[in-house]
Amino acid sequence: MYKMLTAAALSVMLNRSLIIGQTRGKYPFGDYVSYSNLSFTLKEVKHLWRQHGCLTKYGRHLVMRIDDFQKPARTNVLCSNWREWDQPIIWFQNTTDAVAAQFFLKNIHSEMRKTASNLFGVPENLELRPNVFGELMRVLISPSENVERAVNWALNDGADPDIALHMRMLMNGSVRAVQAALGCIRRAVKNLQLISKPKVVLVSDTPSTVKDIARNLAEFAEVLRFDYERYGNISGEMYKLNNVNFRVKDWGPAPRWVAFVDFFLASRAKHAVISGANRRVGTTYAQLIAALAAANRLEENSSTLPSITFLSSFHSNLLSDGLRFQVGWGHIWNRFAGQLSCHNQRNQCAFTPLLPPAWWDGLWQSPLPRDIRRMEAYGIRLSGFGTFNDDRLNSFCRSRKNVVVTVPLI
Template identity: 70%
Template sequence: MRIAASNLFGKPDDLHHRPNVFGELMRLLIFPSENIQHAVNWALRSGADPDIALHMRMLMNRSIRAVQAAFSCIRKSVESLKLISKPRIILVSDNPSLVRDIAPDLNQFAEVLHFDFKHFKGNISGNSNFHTVDFRTKDWGTAPRWVAFVDFFLASRAKHAVISGAHRRVGTTFAQLVAALAAANNLEEERSSAGSNFTFLSSFQSNLLREGLKNQIGWGHVWNRFAGTLSCHNQSRQCARTPILPPAWWDGLWQSPIPRDVNRMEAYGIHLSGFGTFDDNQLHSFCSTRKKPVLTIPLI
């Protein structure tokens, strides 16, 4: 019982053993519809759940460095698993051409799976209400929006690892939620070893590491707190273990906040230093000045 409680609630003080709050909530609150589930099963070819899921957000780009970094991260993950059979890997991307580029190399040591909506003949694809739209195509890709739901529930079936790679921004919200739900699913099925060893990895190419994750921005983004002036520069590609529940500024010290977030926090009365520290007394003083005095008048 103690081990089960530790797996469920985690260790808040340990960056890589924080409670999987969003994963457990999603496991209880969201479920694929019958049509979406049919599409997921079709993509799995009626086989076992995938061992690894790779999500690549390419923004219509065909970066060779991003693909090479992701490929290296997959190899590292497969080697650490020491599987007897050929691993099954799910590929998810906003750029369909990436799947065609990376699949031949992966097929040398893994079984590659991908949901190709153009070949799916289920009820969803036949519904005239679902069609490709041009809105934010560069950001979300050219596939119909319903494909993202299939990709999400498909990738969250991963048993051992979720890997996030990208042309520019690694560790997206999509990948973060996929990893959280996948980790929760593994605990639910009582695969204690798989649940406790489930990993979320971020694949960084050299271009992203040149200026110390400077481009990894976004409110609440998992790598946001490691992107400031103190972060390491000019590193080679990395396959970094990533917390499933990313820490926020109130959870502890930021390693190195970026100037944009330093300025944003100042609006809330929090003056962050380059080391991510702030003055409690100054914060209390700021909050006191924002309090609106309330006058009470006794009525007789």
């Protein structure tokens, strides 16, 4: 999903149309996600190029320039002014999280930095940054009819849930993680000051975790979850996925389509989204749930902040050595995992930014040694506190070979 959202963010920054690729005539996750008509397909662009005689009348070839974010020695994300590129199509490859698009915040060209800042805000003000990816999702995607029907079935055609909890457990039955999440839910419920029993929707890759939490929540909340075995299969095509064991530990035993039902169900939360885990908190899946939930609740033409609270539930074992276990490059708390993270804390229910940080400019942010090494390849020599020298980046960009990879389409 972040690949498409990064392309959408880039289209805003560069004032270009968004093109979403298709495979054999289908959009990404096209069986489960519907797309708005605000973008083009490559097939449509080729048709328009020929229809208007761009090549025959004006001698203009349809060329696509490719930039691979995960190849630091070749990417131009920090060293080039993309607004000056004259290729009709740009493909920013391998952008699997919220980080890649925000690299433009440190681009050596002031025009690119300003454009990125206009979209993403100032990196150090985490609480005040806009919900960029949530707003993009809200206008670009929606659940397919089958998925929407499953979501409504889970809600029993009733009101949306007050709180959504996502537990990333990787088939681990950690009691500490469950207890920490329950404490976080109680805190959220207390802050809401609801008159009636709150509705809490549970999403997890580990069925036993859902059952454990549901039993404890039943005392003070109405528990919702999508029971795909009861619901049955959405379509014959999805039925084939039921017995696939691909990455069961990573995704859980449920069919892959269930993750989309869970996603759109959880994003209906009205007040809070909570991310808990046995090890890594604030994964991309939880980020996108919270972002879409917040976007769904933001009133049109309103300047107020989203009414959704995004919380991260940490159990004490994850905090014994600070946040060093939050090693995922795209996980929200990775940028706080370095030497400034506090050790030996008790369970935490931490307020979490809707837009994951990509840099280390904020208070208490510091990089892990592995991230310092990784950034070195991009030309940035981070200190242990996350600062770096602009002059060195400029020198790196001047000395490197300018890589231009293009593919002719017409």
